[in-house]
Amino acid sequence: MKKDLNYIAGLEKVIKKKYGDEAIINPRSGWSDEKEQDYANQVKALHESESPDESFEDLNGVLIHKKLIKERKRKQCCTCSEKIKNLDDDTCYTKYQTCFKCYINYIEGREQRWLQGWRPNNVRENTTNNSRPSSGSG
Numbered sequence: 001m002k003k004d005l006n007y008i009a010g011l012e013k014v015i016k017k018k019y020g021d022e023a024i025i026n027p028r029s030g031w032s033d034e035k036e037q038d039y040a041n042q043v044k045a046l047h048e049s050e051s052p053d054e055s056f057e058d059l060n061g062v063l064i065h066k067k068l069i070k071e072r073k074r075k076q077c078c079t080c081s082e083k084i085k086n087l088d089d090d091t092c093y094t095k096y097q098t099c100f101k102c103y104i105n106y107i108e109g110r111e112q113r114w115l116q117g118w119r120p121n122n123v124r125e126n127t128t129n130n131s132r133p134s135s136g137s138g
């Protein structure tokens with residue numbers, strides 16, 4: 001409880017510094033019934049405009065929009081065909097259409113080559129030995 005009060009007091013200080021005294025005066029003082037009604041209407045309209053099937057799913061403690069999850073499910077790495085499973089994969093997929101693993105293996109530090117159209121060979125087949133593309137002589 002005490003901690004909360006200190007926190008709020010701290011916030012008020014910051015707000016006051018930034019916006020001046022008016023900002024922390026009870027908002028009711030500059031508030032009329034008319035305005036309140038208007039605000040209530042806006043909030044109502046906002047809620048009604050959201051379609052009911054739009055919702056969020058808890059993914060490892062992060063709320064993700066279900067639409068995004070659906071999209072992610074059908075994404076797969078263009079190099080090894082692995083599914084895009086996590087945020088790392090997703091970030092790399094957005095940029096390079098690969099999973100995180102392939103980004104590390106083939107793209108990191110060589111983005112230019114990738115963007116120019118270079119793609120690793122023999123990756124689509126299930127190779128047991130993890131051969132990296134030869135680099136060096138160049």
Ligand SMILES: [Zn+2]
Binds near residue numbers: 078081099
């Ligand atoms: Zn991959």
